[in-house]
Amino acid sequence: MTQIDAAWGAGPTPGYEQLAARFRPLFAQLREGAIDRERQRRLPVEELQQLKASGFTAVRVPVAYGGAGASLTELTNLLIELGEADSNLVQALRGHFGFTENVLNSRDPARQQLWLERIARGETVGPATGEIGQAAQAQHNSRLYLDGEQWRIDGSKFYTTGCLYSDWLDVTVSDYEGKRMFVTVRRDDPGVEVIDDWDGFGQTLTASGTTHLRSVAVDPRHIVSNEERFQYSPAFYQIFHLANLAGIGRALSGELAAAVGQRTRSFSHGNAPRVAQDPQVLQVVGSVRAAAYSAGAIVLKNAEALQRAYEASQQDDAAALTHAVNIAELEVAQAQTIVSDLIIDASSRLFDALSASATLRPHGLDRFWRNARTLASHNPRIYKDRIVGDFAVNGTPPPAQWKIGIA
Template identity: 60%
Template structure:
């Protein structure tokens, strides 16, 4: 069935259904095991491997370079569908899609060719950026240094989401001269240790734990200055979160409707003889589905703004590119709290349609609130409304990137 037939609205392009048809059978299989994986805390290693083999990681890579040439709205819609099946997997691939986005924005040359070939071959990248403990906002403790005749990195990262499943790890570090740099190392290189010690109550299967680098060799060709990363990065990484939330919304809507339709027991003081015939219950189900629909529609609108920022990068007009980047960040910020509220409310409302049996662990329905609440904690939403208001009143442009850690003295 097409997205239109399911009443989720049209896809973002005329060719979307053809593109999605390639992956929907995989999404269906992923969905079948989602609750069992959640209950047993089984990492989705096989599921991610299947997506890699199908070329899912090369969606944004141009067709001439071995990918599918998907636009950002097409990618976002596919991530909604994947998240409907299992939001853990979308989150685990978030770092990879951010890395690919940087690659597709590079000029033609050795670096782009090298990474495009790897991505087209099905290789994926995890991320290792955030540091905890005594981490500083203005510098990484993970550092590049000289050893013997080469370069190595040493340091410890946390929230290294997806790195346990990856072939490569994208690392933020401090360079030889104290500058911020970005580099890549192989996941299986000597000295790389990825540990699944993520202990959050949501997104439990993303392996978002600790990665340690001990004298890990670095290819100088893979070191670039931090400021050379794509400028709309904050908006892009956030659209992955928003798409994941919208997919959770669809899963809530689908699972709630199925549970209400199958329910046999009902209350003597209800407004109908069964749950499926109770207008009050049906009203709540409809509200949940409407929340999911609106969340998805908002995500596609934001994705279009980020696509404009991507296109502006190649237009040769620096001022226009700057404006497009700012608008993409603002549209993302305007969407964040609305989408979050829609999905968090849906994840609570679903229990109003069912009895006490809905809270039993085997049903797995609690995972939706836990996952949505965890996702919406990654990039603090309390600051977004202020940033939007400052722009609306004072014309203050939004910040493109931000860091977490101890503030400079």
């Protein structure tokens, strides 16, 4: 680590530096092309293949199955580092790591072995859960049904982030009784169509668009009830966004410092002959870096709570698990508004240390605000302070899971 890198703080575990050293050269390579990919809207297909080949997508898989056996605190810090390289890549893998977490918590040894071996080989799984339609909350228009003796699924999904890059799709459906189920099918199965039609102004390379499923055959081994999903999933999926925001903070801080250091043009009403020596400009650079540091520190504290929830899930103590899950969710909720505010604000303030030329498209500095604002719009943060306040005043636990649909 360089002296500047060390100022972000030590890794979360004694073995983290050795683990991260495997991936840092690749992260640096991925960062070099991030602006060009963003400007040209070139999907990071090759880059995600490189992450698969490096073993990054199997980092949570136990060593016995060929993975790295990383803890959740280690994974979170790696996500911050990858987010610093390109936040699109972190979000594109969010569903895959969630699926991996579910497998790690499965009580079915055959299911665990099947999927851990696949993930260790570099196979990835994308999420096909969200829908745009008239389904009620906790219901899905997508259906699981029997066609003779063959299970099949039909439906259309949106926000299928990363599915275009994945080998498998994890699909939420309703069965004939209206129960929520998860079904896994191959992306190249007949009847599966993944479309790159995501048109949001941020996170433009995540392939978060539409997936159609038309009479897709399903292996019965790949049908799982909603009750079998890991219980700390709300906090887990949210910490992905927060780690990504912290990574964006580091990236914008680094690019701002480099731009200020290289500037030769200055202003007659400035405070020094060079911008790099102007105390007011240095104050902006420092405040932006402080925001990035604080965001990362908060997220890593969240990750400790998440790790405790995982450890509780491996024990046969339902009460202890419920408590650990609630605390993890509350810790993440307490952080969500603060972290998103820190990075959204920093992504705007960075321009105060530069000039109008910083808004030129080739610099790509606008991507930080667009991406941060998009990430912060997930799982509406406006509700988080209320949830935390209700716990603080009334002891009300956080909701077990979010549902989206027509009331």
